[in-house]
Amino acid sequence: MRFLGYTLGDESVPMPPPTPELMEEMGRFMEEATRAGVIVATGGIAPTSMGVKITLQDGEFTVVDGPFAEAKELIGGWALMETRDLDEAIEWTKRFLRVAGGGESRVRPVFGPE
Amino acid sequence: MIDGPTRDDRRVSGDTRAVIETVVRIEFARVVGGLARYTGDVGVAEELAQDALVAALEQWPRTGTPPNPGAWLTTVGKRRAIDRYRRQRTLADKYGEIGRDLAEEVAASELEVDDAHRQIDDDILRLIFTACHPVLAAAARVALTLRMVGGLTTTEIARAHLVSEATIAQRIVRAKKTLAAAEVRFEVPIGDDRRVRLTSVLGVIYLIFNEGYSATAGDDWMRPELCVEAVRLGRMLVALMPEESEAHGLVALMEIQFSRVAARTGSNGEPILLLEQNRARWDRLLINRGFAALDRAVALGGQHRPYALQAEIAACHARAPRAEDTNWSRLASAYDVLAIVSPSPVVELNRAVAVSMAIGPQAGLDIVDTLLGDRTLAGYHLLPSVRGDLLGKLGRFEEAAVEFDRAATLTNNAREHELSMQRARDARALASRVNR
Numbered sequence: 001m002r003f004l005g006y007t008l009g010d011e012s013v014p015m016p017p018p019t020p021e022l023m024e025e026m027g028r029f030m031e032e033a034t035r036a037g038v039i040v041a042t043g044g045i046a047p048t049s050m051g052v053k054i055t056l057q058d059g060e061f062t063v064v065d066g067p068f069a070e071a072k073e074l075i076g077g078w079a080l081m082e083t084r085d086l087d088e089a090i091e092w093t094k095r096f097l098r099v100a101g102g103g104e105s106r107v108r109p110v111f112g113p114e
Numbered sequence: 115m116i117d118g119p120t121r122d123d124r125r126v127s128g129d130t131r132a133v134i135e136t137v138v139r140i141e142f143a144r145v146v147g148g149l150a151r152y153t154g155d156v157g158v159a160e161e162l163a164q165d166a167l168v169a170a171l172e173q174w175p176r177t178g179t180p181p182n183p184g185a186w187l188t189t190v191g192k193r194r195a196i197d198r199y200r201r202q203r204t205l206a207d208k209y210g211e212i213g214r215d216l217a218e219e220v221a222a223s224e225l226e227v228d229d230a231h232r233q234i235d236d237d238i239l240r241l242i243f244t245a246c247h248p249v250l251a252a253a254a255r256v257a258l259t260l261r262m263v264g265g266l267t268t269t270e271i272a273r274a275h276l277v278s279e280a281t282i283a284q285r286i287v288r289a290k291k292t293l294a295a296a297e298v299r300f301e302v303p304i305g306d307d308r309r310v311r312l313t314s315v316l317g318v319i320y321l322i323f324n325e326g327y328s329a330t331a332g333d334d335w336m337r338p339e340l341c342v343e344a345v346r347l348g349r350m351l352v353a354l355m356p357e358e359s360e361a362h363g364l365v366a367l368m369e370i371q372f373s374r375v376a377a378r379t380g381s382n383g384e385p386i387l388l389l390e391q392n393r394a395r396w397d398r399l400l401i402n403r404g405f406a407a408l409d410r411a412v413a414l415g416g417q418h419r420p421y422a423l424q425a426e427i428a429a430c431h432a433r434a435p436r437a438e439d440t441n442w443s444r445l446a447s448a449y450d451v452l453a454i455v456s457p458s459p460v461v462e463l464n465r466a467v468a469v470s471m472a473i474g475p476q477a478g479l480d481i482v483d484t485l486l487g488d489r490t491l492a493g494y495h496l497l498p499s500v501r502g503d504l505l506g507k508l509g510r511f512e513e514a515a516v517e518f519d520r521a522a523t524l525t526n527n528a529r530e531h532e533l534s535m536q537r538a539r540d541a542r543a544l545a546s547r548v549n550r
Binding site for chain 1: 136343350399
C-alpha cells in the first residue's frame with residue numbers, strides 16, 4: 001500500500017536551520033528507508049512564500065502568490081512510502097520524527113497501483 | 115484545529131500488540147541474520163527471534179518501544195541462545211565454549227549494542243542466500259525467504275499462497291532441517307558458486323512475484339501483496355549487491371510489470387490483455403523506477419542477460435504511449451537475443467507473438483507451430499491461447515475457437531478460464547458471420 005508522509009508546521013514561527021549533524025543523521029535514515037524498499041519517492045517543498053495558489057470559482061480563475069495564511073502548512077519534506085499496511089507507514093514515520101527531533105507528520109493513503 | 119480523534123486516542127497510551135508486531139516484522143531479517151551469524155544455524159536463529167518477539171510483547175507495552183528495536187531484539191535473542199547452549203553443554207563441550215564466547219560478547223555489547231551497518235547488511239545478505247539455497251525445493255525456498263527475510267508469519271504466507279497454515283509451517287520446519295542436515299554454512303558464497311547461488315536467489319524472488327502477478331490457483335487473477343513482497347525483496351537485494359547487474363535487471367523487470375497492475379483487470383476482476391490495457395492507468399512512478407534500474411543493469415554491462423532482456427521487453431511496452439506505437443522490431447530483437455541467452459519454449463512462444471506483430475501473423479504462427487510437439491508446453495494454456503489469437507488474425511476463426519477451448523481447459527485460474535471461453539465464443543461468432 002502507498003502512503004504519503006509529510007510534515008506540518010507553522011511557517012510564521014522561525015525555525016533554526018538544521019545542523020550538519022542532523023542533516024547527516026537524516027541522510028542516513030532516508031538511505032535506510034530507501035534501502036528497505038519503503039521510500040519510493042521523496043522530495044522537499046519550498047516555503048509557501050515561493051508558492052502560488054490557484055482557484056477556480058464560478059468560472060473565474062484567481063492566482064495568488066504566497067505566502068498563505070493557513071495556521072499549519074505542509075512544510076519541508078514529503079515521502080511516498082510503499083509498505084505492507086498503515087502500521088508500517090506509522091512506524092517509519094515515527095522513526096523519521098525521532099531523527100528530526102520532534103514535529104508533526106501526517107500519513108495519508110495514496111490510491112494505486114494495487 | 116479539529117482532527118479525527120480516534121486513531122490518535124487509541125495510540126497515545128503505550129504500544130499495542132499490532133504496533134509491536136509491525137516493528138518486529140520490519141526488523142525481522144536483521145535480527146534473524148544477526149542471530150544466525152552467532153549460532154551458525156538459521157533454524158535456531160528464527161526460533162530465537164520468535165522468542166525475542168514474545169519478550170517484546172511482554173515488555174514493550176510497559177517500557178515503550180526501544181529506540182533501536184532491532185538491536186534490542188538481537189540482544190534478547192543472544193541471551194536466549196546462551197541459555198540454550200548452557201542447557202545443552204553436557205551434550206557437547208563445543209556448545210559450552212560457544213556459550214561462553216557469546217556470554218562475553220553480549221556482556222561487552224550489552225547496552226551499547228552492535229549497530230555496525232555493514233555487519234547488518236552482510237547478515238541479511240547471508241540470510242537471503244541461505245533461505246534460497248539450492249539444496250531446498252523451490253516451494254521451501256519461497257516459504258523460508260518470506261518468513262525469514264520478509265518477516266511474514268506462517269499465517270500470512272499461507273494466506274498469500276492459498277494453502278493451509280499447517281502446510282506452510284511444515285514446509286518451513288522441513289526446510290530448516292534440510293539446511294541443518296546438509297550443513298549449509300551461513301555465508302555469502304564466493305567464486306563460481308556465487309553465480310549459481312545468485313541465480314537461485316533471483317529465481318526465488320521472481321517466483322514470488324509471478325505467483326502474485328499471475329496466480330496459478332484461486333479465483334483472483336492476481337495477488338498483488340505477493341508482488342509487493344517480491345519488489346521489496348528485490349529493492350533490498352540491489353541495495354546489498356549494487357554491483358550485480360542481474361539484480362538490477364530483475365528489479366527493473368518487476369517494477370515495470372508491477373506498474374501495470376491496476377490496468378490488468380477490469381471492473382469485474384476480469385483480466386485485460388497487455389495490448390488492450392488503458393495505459394493511463396499504468397503507474398508512471400514504477401515505470402520510471404524500472405527504467406532507472408534497467409539503465410543501471412545496462413551500465414554494469416548486463417544488457418544481454420536474461421532478466422535485463424526481459425526488462426527491456428517490458429520497457430518496450432512501457433515506452434509506447436499507445437499499443438499501436440509499440441516498437442515491435444525492437445521488441446522482437448530483444449526476444450531473439452533472449453532466445454539465444456536463455457532458450458526455452460516459453461520464450462520462443464513469446465518471441466512468436468513479437469514476430470507476428472513485427473512481421474505478420476503467419477510468421478508468428480510458423481514459430482508457434484514448431485512448438486506444438488514440445489512436451490514442456492503440453493499442458494501450458496498460453497500455447498493454444500497464442501495460436502488461437504494468430505489463427506484468428508489470419509481469419510481462421512473455427513480453428514481459433516478450438517484453440518481457445520483448449521486454453522480454457524488447461525488453466526486452473528477461474529478468471530483466465532472465463533477469458534478463454536469468451537474468446538472462443540467471439541471466434542465462433544466471427545466464424546458463423548464469415549460462413550453466412
